[in-house]
Amino acid sequence: MDDAADLELLTLTQLRQIAGPSPQPYRAHVQVDNRIEKQTAGGAPFLEVKLADAGDSMVWRVFDNNPLFHDARQLQRGSFIQLAAHWVDTGKYGIEPRQPQMRFLEDDEKQQLLSGDAELAERQRADYADIVAFVESVRDPRLKTLCSLFLEKHGDRFRRTAAARENHHARRGGLVEHVAQMMRTAVVIAGIYRTLNEDLLITGVLFHDCGKLWENTYPETGFSQPYQLHGEMLGHISLGIELVNKLWRDVMDRPEAATWMMLEPASDLVRMHLLHLIASHHGQYEFGSPVLPKTPEAIILHHVDNIDAKMEMLRRGYENGKELAPGIIERFRPWPVNVLLPLPSVTGLPEPALVKEEMMDALEE
Structure with a gap:
């Protein structure tokens, strides 16, 4: 060599x-x-x-x-x-x-090496900035304060936590990527289904996997994801519920909480709906959720979570998978079947701006 x-x-x-x-x-x-x-x-x-x-x-x-x-x-x-x-x-x-x-x-x-690949590090910085911006957009002061307190207390740990050990976003900072993309998707869906509580949905996305900060986190100086007693004994759903309850008590002990007494819905009902999103986000008993999704926001959260996880798995498969034949990629864990390359978007058409200009010219004639 x-x-x-x-x-x-x-x-x-x-x-x-x-x-x-x-x-x-x-x-x-x-x-x-x-x-x-x-x-x-x-x-x-x-x-x-x-x-x-x-x-x-x-x-x-x-x-x-x-x-x-x-x-x-x-x-x-x-x-x-x-x-x-x-x-x-x-x-x-x-x-x-x-x-x-x-x-x-x-x-x-x-x-x-610890500073990471420059492109990945920049993407994760942008994702975290988007998360902060989404939190700033929350109107309900109780949920906004809760989210801000989480980022203030646990932001550093959040930024070095993976979304999983193997299947998707299984890398240092992967949870930030996952949450940011879920928030983007959830906000678009909330803009279509206007009866959804967007504040609750954004908050639910932020906290749905927060227990993984004690299950899938990395040390400050490394890429080795150790097993931790809390994560092994309780799992991230239970840990997430415990964390939200603790942060909620801290939020309600603040002086400004006195000004929220007249807000509707009542604060404890807001907390219970948020906890339901965390508890039900796996969507099925056999996947670890103690309850099934029972509210619109819980149903949306479950599917948005699943969509982003699946899209990341496909991306990894396309990137690293073996091509068995043109357009056919050999199955990869945990995918149960071979996958196909997606259909490319059409090319060779005039640019939209040019089409619009031609239409305007035709109308003027």
């Missing part, structure tokens, strides 16, 4: 997009998320080392005949390494580094 320092530095997402059946030399900066030792069917030891960066993760399988087997066996969770290799897309097992060279990262390289 050429000098590793001369190789182009790529993110894991970029490696997935570029890697093919023929080996190509690149290097990646990653953090060790986990290391598990297993045995082949023949009894030989091998390692599964989960590696992660700001936007993606992969499993590096290191067999006992690999020159780096001993070094990889010593890797600790949280270690920062450079992996330079000839990268291959193996299909079933994803990308694989061939003839790898490994070293630990220097401090400045760690900081650069």
